[in-house]
Every structure is written in C-alpha cells, then in structure tokens.
Amino acid sequence: MKIQLHRAGIVGVVVVVLMYVVIFMSKHTSYGSFPKGISEETFASRLDSIEQNLHKLEKMIQESRVQQDTTDKLAPDVDQHKAKPEVPKLYPDSFLFAKWGDGLTAMEQKQAESLFQIYGYNVFLSNRLPLDRKLPDTRDTRCLTKRYPKELPSISVVLIYLNEALSVIKRAVKSIISHTPKHLLKEIILVDDYSSYYDLGRPLQDFVDEIHKDKPALIKKVRHHGQKGLSQSRISGWEHATADVVAILDAHIEVTEGWAEPLLARIKADRTVVVSPVFDKIHFDDFHMETYLPSAHGFDWSLWCMYESFSPDWLKMNDESRPGKSPSVMGIFAANREFLGEVGGLDGGMNVYGGENVELGVRVWLCGGSVEIVPCSRIGHIERAHKPYALDLNPLMRRNALRVAEIWMDEYKNNVLVAWNLPYQDHGIDIGDVAERKNLREKLQCKPFKWYLENVYPSLATLDNLLGYGMMRNNLLGNFCVDQGAVPGNNPILYECHFQQPQFCYYNQDSEIIIGAIKSHKYNPNRCLVDSGSSSTPTLLNCQLAKQQQLHMHWDFKQGKEIQNKVTKRCFEISQGENYEYVLIIQQCTGQSWTIQHVISPF
Numbered sequence: 001m002k003i004q005l006h007r008a009g010i011v012g013v014v015v016v017v018l019m020y021v022v023i024f025m026s027k028h029t030s031y032g033s034f035p036k037g038i039s040e041e042t043f044a045s046r047l048d049s050i051e052q053n054l055h056k057l058e059k060m061i062q063e064s065r066v067q068q069d070t071t072d073k074l075a076p077d078v079d080q081h082k083a084k085p086e087v088p089k090l091y092p093d094s095f096l097f098a099k100w101g102d103g104l105t106a107m108e109q110k111q112a113e114s115l116f117q118i119y120g121y122n123v124f125l126s127n128r129l130p131l132d133r134k135l136p137d138t139r140d141t142r143c144l145t146k147r148y149p150k151e152l153p154s155i156s157v158v159l160i161y162l163n164e165a166l167s168v169i170k171r172a173v174k175s176i177i178s179h180t181p182k183h184l185l186k187e188i189i190l191v192d193d194y195s196s197y198y199d200l201g202r203p204l205q206d207f208v209d210e211i212h213k214d215k216p217a218l219i220k221k222v223r224h225h226g227q228k229g230l231s232q233s234r235i236s237g238w239e240h241a242t243a244d245v246v247a248i249l250d251a252h253i254e255v256t257e258g259w260a261e262p263l264l265a266r267i268k269a270d271r272t273v274v275v276s277p278v279f280d281k282i283h284f285d286d287f288h289m290e291t292y293l294p295s296a297h298g299f300d301w302s303l304w305c306m307y308e309s310f311s312p313d314w315l316k317m318n319d320e321s322r323p324g325k326s327p328s329v330m331g332i333f334a335a336n337r338e339f340l341g342e343v344g345g346l347d348g349g350m351n352v353y354g355g356e357n358v359e360l361g362v363r364v365w366l367c368g369g370s371v372e373i374v375p376c377s378r379i380g381h382i383e384r385a386h387k388p389y390a391l392d393l394n395p396l397m398r399r400n401a402l403r404v405a406e407i408w409m410d411e412y413k414n415n416v417l418v419a420w421n422l423p424y425q426d427h428g429i430d431i432g433d434v435a436e437r438k439n440l441r442e443k444l445q446c447k448p449f450k451w452y453l454e455n456v457y458p459s460l461a462t463l464d465n466l467l468g469y470g471m472m473r474n475n476l477l478g479n480f481c482v483d484q485g486a487v488p489g490n491n492p493i494l495y496e497c498h499f500q501q502p503q504f505c506y507y508n509q510d511s512e513i514i515i516g517a518i519k520s521h522k523y524n525p526n527r528c529l530v531d532s533g534s535s536s537t538p539t540l541l542n543c544q545l546a547k548q549q550q551l552h553m554h555w556d557f558k559q560g561k562e563i564q565n566k567v568t569k570r571c572f573e574i575s576q577g578e579n580y581e582y583v584l585i586i587q588q589c590t591g592q593s594w595t596i597q598h599v600i601s602p603f
Helices: 002-028 040-074 106-119 141-145 166-179 202-214 230-240 260-269 312-317 337-342 356-366 394-408 410-419 435-444 449-455 543-548
Strands: 155-161 185-192 219-223 245-250 253-255 273-283 296-299 305-308 333-336 370-383 466-474 480-483 493-496 505-508 513-515 527-530 539-542 555-557 563-565 571-576 582-587 594-599
Touching (some): 166 185, 166 202, 202 219, 219 230, 245 253, 245 260, 245 337, 260 333, 296 370, 356 449, 394 410, 394 435, 527 543, 539 543
Parallel strands (some): 273 370
Antiparallel strands (some): 245 333, 253 370, 513 527, 555 563
16 A cells, blocks of 8 residues: 555656646747756756656656566555455255355355246256356367368258247357358258247347348248147147258357368258257356267157167277267257158158157158268257256157157057056046048058167067056055065065056066066166075065076966965065054965956956
8 A cells, every 4th residue: 555655655746847848938938949047058958857857757766666566566455356255155066056156156156046946957057157258179089181072051940949048049059150161051940939038039030130240131030839848849849940951959059160161061861861960069157068978869668768878889899989879869959840841841740859860760761761870970968957948848758759650650669568567458548639640650660660660779679468557566565566675686675566666577488587677778777576594584686696606596476366476485575563554475375366467468
C-alpha cells in the first residue's frame, strides 16, 4: 500500500511540473521570441533542467512498478486475494458432486443440482463451457494417414431432442459445422419432439438465425405437435433429409475432427452398408471425454444393447483403424438415404424408445445389407446419469422387443418371451399391426433369422432345450420363490416373490436347474443347482465347470412333484431354520412338491 501511495505522489509531482512549464511558457513567450529579461542560453538551461528532472521521475516510476509487481506476487493484497471460505457440499449423496463441484458457493451448488435433476447431466457446467471447445483426438494414429476420395456423398445430419439443454444443442451444432467439410454438409436437421422448455423456442431460433447470416438455410427445424418418442423422431429426421447420406445422431453429442469422411467413404464404396462411429464417453458430471475402444454393437434376448468384441478375423488384423462387422447399431448411425428407404426406412410401429436400433440392424442384415463400426470416425456422447423423460423404460422396451421378435425372428422369437419371463401363448401385450412389415419382409425376400444366427451373430445362444422357466415355488409356501441370493455368492435362498431376474429359474432337457436370469450368449456361463453329496446347503456353480468335474447337477423334476438329485437321491426342499424362517435345504425326500411358472413342454 505504501508503494502505491508513493507512486501516486510521483505522478502528482510530474503533473505539477508540467503545469508549471505550460504556465511559464504561456506568460513569458510569444511565437518566435523568448521571455523578457531572459537570454536564450538561460532559457535553454532551465528547459534542460526540467527535462532531466522528468527523466529522473520517469525512472523512479519504472522502478516503482517493478517493485510493486514483485510485491504483488510475493505478498498479494489481502483484500484482493483473500481466500474464499470453503463451502461444504450440500448434496453429498448426489452423483453430480461425487467427483465435481469443489469451490462452488451454496447458491451455485443449488443451481447445479437443480439443473442436474432436470436434465441428467451437468448443465450448470455446460453453460460455462465454450461452444467451440476442442476435444482430444482419440483416433488410432493410422487413421491420420488415411486418404479418402475427393468426391464423397453429401450428408444430412439429424439431431433429435426432447427438452435438451440449449448449450448442449448449440455445442453439437457448432461441432458439426466446425468438423464437417463445408462442401459435404448439406443441412443440419433439428427434430424437436414437442419440447416444453422456453429456451428451445425463441433463444434457439436466435442461435439459428445467427448461423444463417453466414450459412443461409443450413439448419432446418422440425417440431412435432405432440410427443412421439425417439423412434418416430428418427423417422421425421430421415423424411426431411435431402442429402445422399443421412446421419441420425442424438443432440447430446460433439463430433470431432474427421468424423464424417470415414463414414461417407464406406457408404460410397458400398451403398448397402449402414455405418456407426465409435462413441467416446463424455462424462455427465465434468464433461471430460473418455476414450472407448472400438467394439461391435450387440444385444441380448431382451433386446437391450451391449458392446461386443469384433470377430476373430478382425482381431487378427491388429489394426484398430479398420471397420468391423457388427450385429446391430446402438442408435447413432449413417446410411445411404435411398437404400434406407428401399429396406423399409425405420419401423413406424415402434413406440417411444428401445429396440428400434436392433430392429434396424437385424433387418439390414437379413434384407441384403450389412452393418459396420468405423473406428476412424469418433463422436463424443454424453451419458446421462438418469433419463428424466422416462424413468422406467422396461414396459416400452418389452413391447418393442416382442414386435421385433414377431416380425423377424421366426421360431427364435420364443427366446425373447423367455428373456422377459412371458408365456409362449397369450402374453397379452399389444405389439401393434405387423402385417405391413411382414409383407415388406416377403417383398424384399429377406433371409431367415437362423441365417443371421449362423452367419452374423453366432455367439447368441439359441435356448432351444428349455422345458420350463420363471418363478419356482414350493407347495408349502406359495408367497416365496427360489432366488439366486447374494452376488457374489454361491448359495440360493428362499425370498418373497418379486418376479425379477434374480428369481428366474430354468429347467432344461439336460435335467439342469439354472437359477438367476439365463445368459443370452454362449460365452457367458449360467449357474446350475448342485448337490455336494454331504452338505445340506444347496450350491450354485458354473454349469460348464460342474459338468467337467462331474458334480451332482442333474435333477428329476416333474411339474407339481418333488425335485430329486439323480445321483444322491436327495431332494431340494425347504425347512424352518433357527428363527422359524424357511430356508432352502437338500435332505432326504419328505414329499414336498414344486412348480415352475411357465411350462414349454410337459415334464
């Protein structure tokens, strides 16, 4: 503070001196003459003296500045650099603040948590990030040396949203404009599935208008007059697209440099291939991007998506820049717009969300096309902590899965029923009219689903030896079901029936009892009920391992009768434990009987 005052004093002296010079000159000089009574030499001497003093003052000011800067660095002013008091996290159990949020005020925390609950990701942070931020280049180095044809198809990019954060949509649009060659990007189509938030009205339009100043008509807006869901929104985007290729993306993405050319090159080489980029994960809390390895997109018999390893042939190439065949797509894809129409576009009978991506992948493979993942194309995708627009997707997903199974899976459609624990007959779920899609399949002369299992997705288990499945109950205690128990853990338990996957049981033609949801893939082992031969505690072990070790895993079971081990002749039963609670036990048979919920064939 003393140095600052000293500096102010120096500046004041300079000002006074300059004023004196001006007054002196104005009073005693006129143009072309010197002051009266003062010789030219004297006047020049006085000016030299003033100039020397000014130089000294200038030097003092410079030294003062250096001293002040050093002091500021070593001893910051208390008033300006006083540390903020640490504010405890107000939401210690919130996923948002698990690894993010240090240093926020109480008001900022409240705002961030409120926005997080609405959107499922950190909008508070998103609103403060640059719209044109640079993401890391996660491509394999071999991708950087690839050369693509000069003449590539044009592309329409569809962004679908429902009450998305405006800053997220803006960042998606900016990234597409920045990272797609201008001569290839024909249009960006914003499909609004009847959003209700104010900032997706006029504020979004203002953003579009600003872009149109430099790029007229680049962005099209399509708004539904009622909420139709993700499936129908994709159809709307495809129908409004006019470019050679249509890329259908979520709105909560950021494309990265070189994302479009690899996709367009593959479609140029083969118009019947549907391609997908690799999704790198943008974390919902701090928006940093995590690199994902290239993987195929598969599914289980419930038709939930999952990542799969590429084929052994792809792995042998040891080149992560090469496209790999995929059984399906996860919802973000690009395709030749006309070819997509030729194979039926997107199924308008799918409701809201779930299964439509599997339906597209299966149909493309069966009807003359293929699906590939293109690792040199990368897109950052925000993974929400929760989906605020649909808390329970199971009913929608189940309905759509049954529709896909009925149209495309032939005799293997029963596996979808097993996965959802529904009866073979009269499941009672309305899957809509499927006649038009079945006619399309016949018109296109599509292959049977068995061909798909053998040639595209051989790791999918066929589940063709089941006799019964579902809840398993003892006649003595109807409200309790066999349950797989704690995982990890190897002991089944008796638990009040809740009809969820831990209580799914299966009896097959090999006389095995599988407890816990049956695995959809051959590479995942199920767990079978085993009698140790000595202990009274039933055990669950890897079925393949139990078979190799010739353990006691085979049971005689008839619906409504006892369950007896074929070797030990002991029975799987229930008994009252020490606290009068019923437990599962293996003991000498006492005549107890069991039923399983759904019977495929009488046994």
